[in-house]
Amino acid sequence: MSDRVRIIEMGPRDGLQNEKSAISVEARIAFVQALVAAGLTTVEVGAFVSPKAIPQMASSDAVLRGVSHVKGAEFHVLVPNEKGYDAARAAGAKVVSVFAAASEGFSRANINCSVAESIERFKPVLARAKADGVKVRGYISCVLGCPFDGEIKPKAVADLAKTLWDLGCYEISLGDTIGVGTPGKAKAMLRAVSANIPVASLAMHFHDTYGQALANLYVGMEEGVRVIDSAAGGLGGCPYAPGATGNVATEDVVYMLEGMGIRTGIDMERLLAATNEISRLLGRPPVSRVATALNAKKKRASL
Ligand code: HMG
Ligand code: MG
Numbered sequence: 001m002s003d004r005v006r007i008i009e010m011g012p013r014d015g016l017q018n019e020k021s022a023i024s025v026e027a028r029i030a031f032v033q034a035l036v037a038a039g040l041t042t043v044e045v046g047a048f049v050s051p052k053a054i055p056q057m058a059s060s061d062a063v064l065r066g067v068s069h070v071k072g073a074e075f076h077v078l079v080p081n082e083k084g085y086d087a088a089r090a091a092g093a094k095v096v097s098v099f100a101a102a103s104e105g106f107s108r109a110n111i112n113c114s115v116a117e118s119i120e121r122f123k124p125v126l127a128r129a130k131a132d133g134v135k136v137r138g139y140i141s142c143v144l145g146c147p148f149d150g151e152i153k154p155k156a157v158a159d160l161a162k163t164l165w166d167l168g169c170y171e172i173s174l175g176d177t178i179g180v181g182t183p184g185k186a187k188a189m190l191r192a193v194s195a196n197i198p199v200a201s202l203a204m205h206f207h208d209t210y211g212q213a214l215a216n217l218y219v220g221m222e223e224g225v226r227v228i229d230s231a232a233g234g235l236g237g238c239p240y241a242p243g244a245t246g247n248v249a250t251e252d253v254v255y256m257l258e259g260m261g262i263r264t265g266i267d268m269e270r271l272l273a274a275t276n277e278i279s280r281l282l283g284r285p286p287v288s289r290v291a292t293a294l295n296a297k298k299k300r301a302s303l
Pocket of ligand 1: 014017047048049050051053054078080081083084085099110111112113139140141142174175176177205207237238239240
């Protein structure tokens with residue numbers, strides 16, 4: 001497992017979309033810049049969704065424009081439909097992500113349509129993106145369990161992944177939205193999906209609600225997956241997924257990978273600084289175990 005792993009930083013999007021405190025556009029831009037400076041060269045910076053549904057992601061156009069001068073980084077944004085695609089393109093988006101769900105219950109709660117209807121909404125987005133030279137990433141939520149429909153069969157995830165892949169998504173990110181998965185289930189799901197599409201085009205997007213994310217990521221790496229979505233400080237959650245807490249923390253993932261001899265190119269000190277600053281603005285300490293340990297170590301050293 002000594003080859004490269006690509007980390008897609010979720011902090012400014014998944015991380016902030018469920019927060020009660022309003023974070024200014026300037027602070028969101030500064031957060032993205034701090035993450036890039038720490039070596040996180042792919043960052044999801046916002047979402048072009050209804051501001052009534054997710055007010056925290058309003059002004060994602062200003063955030064995307066505000067980081068457009070940053071060199072050597074790729075910025076992603078969520079788009080649920082053509083309206084979102086139009087707005088994202090107008091703000092200069094070069095990579096967009098569509099998001100579907102493995103369960104009808106979550107699809108309805110999150111984007112107000114059935115899974116089949118969501119695919120119909122994505123088709124024109126993918127067709128236009130192809131013509132515009134824009135890359136499209138595809139998310140599938142609730143791959144290891146749904147807050148409304150319960151158990152999810154690996155085949156349901158594999159079939160939907162194939163549909164998104166055939167439509168032209170370059171990568172499929174598999175979301176354990178409510179963090180209920182355990183390693184055996186994660187392995188079965190990843191095997192089913194990778195029977196349909198190349199494992200090199202899969203990403204793991206695991207929330208850490210039940211503390212299983214690192215174990216599930218490790219199993220996924222054994223299955224050959226090399227792309228991991230994570231959020232600085234363990235921020236994150238979806239307002240339409242009751243009980244969901246943060247993404248696996250980027251610090252925790254980086255610590256595990258570096259400890260395994262896998263180079264991430266990420267500067268932990270700078271990442272910790274980015275996490276501490278956004279945590280200060282949110283008014284609470286990070287949930288990341290590694291960030292907590294490193295902050296405590298610094299405090300001891302300064303005594
Ligand atoms: P809808 O109500 O079915 O849509 O919502 P509609 O077409 O009937 O439009 C309703 C209103 O929304 C209209 O405005 C539209 O203009 C507006 P009004 O006339 O009422 O003033 N609208 C939009 N505004 C801005 N941007 C748009 C847009 N589209 C319509 N793109 C819709 C459907 C998808 C828009 C809505 O349900 C929505 O925005 N949902 C947001 C869901 C979301 O962002 N969830 C969190 C991200 S997903 C996630 O976190 C999971 C993930 O991390 C992976 C994982 O963990 O599993 C990715
Ligand atoms: Mg998520």
